[in-house]
Amino acid sequence: MPVTPLLSATPQLTDSLTLWLLIGATVLLVSVAAVRLANRSGLPTLLIYLAIGLALGESGAGIKFDNSAIAQVLGYSALVLILAEGGLTTSWPSIKQSVAPAAVLSTLGVVVSVAVVAVAAHTLLDDLSWTVALLLGAIVSSTDAAAVFSVLRVVPLPRRLSGVLEAESGFNDAPVVLLVVALAERSSPHGSNHSWWFVGVEAVAELVGGALIGVALGFLLGRVLRWSAAGSSGLFSIAVVGVTVLAYAVADFAHTSGFIAVYVCALVLGNQHLPHRSAVRGFGQALGWLAQIGLFVMLGLLASPERLGDQIVPAIVVGLVLLLVARPLSVVASMAWFKVPWREQAFLSWAGLRGAVPVVLATVPLTLDTPDTDWLFDLVFVLVIIFTIVQAPTLPWITKKLGITEPAHAVDLDIEATPLEELGAEVVQVTVGEESRLHGVEIFELRLPPGANVTLVVREGEGFVPTSSTVLRRGDALLVVATEPVRRQTIRRIRDISREGRLAGWRTTSEDSPGD
Incomplete structure (x- = not known):
């Protein structure tokens, strides 16, 4: 029984597939590695x-x-x-x-x-x-x-x-x-x-x-x-x-x-x-x-x-x-x-x-x-x-x-953890900028709402669990865990102190945004 053209062409198709997979995978890996170069430049x-x-x-x-x-x-x-x-x-x-x-x-x-x-x-x-x-x-x-x-x-x-x-x-x-x-x-x-x-x-x-x-x-x-x-x-x-x-x-x-x-x-x-x-x-x-x-x-x-x-x-x-x-x-x-x-x-x-x-x-x-x-x-x-x-x-x-940079940059983090999802908790990363008035503020002075807490501070590449008396410094990166109902309030509170200092909250600010 003669071999059909499609079956006879199978080895060539397989070889072509292997070549294109090799090129595609190489391009993909080089492209992923290039992200770091792009971020630095x-x-x-x-x-x-x-x-x-x-x-x-x-x-x-x-x-x-x-x-x-x-x-x-x-x-x-x-x-x-x-x-x-x-x-x-x-x-x-x-x-x-x-x-x-x-x-x-x-x-x-x-x-x-x-x-x-x-x-x-x-x-x-x-x-x-x-x-x-x-x-x-x-x-x-x-x-x-x-x-x-x-x-x-x-x-x-x-x-x-x-x-x-x-x-x-x-x-x-x-x-x-x-x-x-x-x-x-x-x-x-x-x-x-x-x-x-x-x-x-x-x-x-x-x-x-x-x-x-x-x-x-x-x-x-x-x-x-x-x-x-x-x-x-x-x-x-x-x-x-x-x-x-x-x-x-x-x-x-x-x-x-x-x-x-x-x-x-x-x-x-x-x-x-x-x-x-x-x-x-x-x-x-x-x-x-x-x-x-x-x-x-x-x-x-x-x-x-x-x-x-x-x-x-x-x-x-x-x-x-x-x-x-x-x-x-x-x-x-x-x-x-x-x-x-x-x-x-x-x-x-x-x-x-x-x-x-x-x-x-x-x-x-x-x-x-x-x-x-x-x-x-x-x-x-x-x-x-x-x-x-x-x-x-x-x-x-x-x-x-x-002069339009935000002195304290807060971003939501995606944490792939089922317990956090079940608890209705979210993780927020806060970076203390060079002009932020968070510098010199102790953790307890943040007066975060119930359900929010600073769980980690990374300073000069070294991480540690802060206490209520830990003093924040410029360049610090904080991880804040907050429940969903108080997440926005927590971010707003941190930004207020970053703009106005530890006494923020004694007066209302015109820059507050309910969307923060």
Whole structure:
């Protein structure tokens, strides 16, 4: 009996699988190891991952990948997981007072940025039509959550400021994607030619519809998951992420924004106090990292180093307009409604890092056959690399110069421990900054609420269990265990003393925020 071609090809398929697994595992391990290098240098990991992709590409190891349609599909899939991770790991109390400013910055701010970049591109770049100039402005107007927070994790910002950046990075992908697709379709030979008012109304309807679908599925399926919680934290984590992906699919089928749906759904799920919360957050973060690595490496493969050199000067021109004019104007136009201090507006202007989202969106005109846009991907790729190198390392210095650092930085920690979950307890890490008035305060003077206690102090690399008379010093790292009902009160109490000293509480402070 003759052997079928499929069976005869099995050894070759197995060999190919082994080779790709070897390459994939090596890239993954190198990418994970690169995180430490990125943290020390202050640069986002995206630059290292893009470099890995370029090294593996046609000008390096010789792997050829030039299918923009596949790149767009994989890019969208990765963005779904990245947005899901962002929503699952975002604390609603920490951003709720920043939602309105972030929403305005993600809509009105985007419109201002697109208009400014389009005018500059049409004026400064030769023979660039208004439609393509607007398309370029839309592509580069979205900030990137992965790029922003890989840097800001180590910058102790006030909650209201980090909340604006966090919410903006989750919100602005959806309107920018809608705008880019509308502009690309309008310019393509077979695209629709609706009037601008119709496109605007349609975009608002899609955003509102997607948000409503995300909220509905998050609340309803969150209750179902809580009622039918599996004993395995791993299975439960898969189910939670599955709900967020379902939100994207349902919203997209309903012709609404899937990206806003997945983020809002994940945000609702992440703040419902579901079982196995630490495992869910850990699983979401793992998927988010895997999506980031795969996305950036793929985009590096798609780029051609031979073509990038021609776009350096145009990328610098567009990037300078974006950084020094468009982004500041969009921040001023958006934040003026909320009386945000000028120092915080200055930081928001500089902290608008670009990352994978603009590069992925640059593939949209290619897949829709939009004329005269073959160069857009190369320009956006170069712009992201150059201005990430310029902006990212300077963010800690900018925060200090503007005087907007938080003197005592408190963050929630995910501790994978069933007893803590059963007791309703949480662990908070507090870092005593250089200007914090916690310096010199004894533990008993913190006057933490019942149910909270400082359990460990790490000083100059040495850890010890403090007593009530232990004196805190600059640079100390504290672990505070608190029950869920008093966690926010505990954090607020520590911040009050950090700002005002041991006598804090004898008078109310104007800077207190119920969202802390």
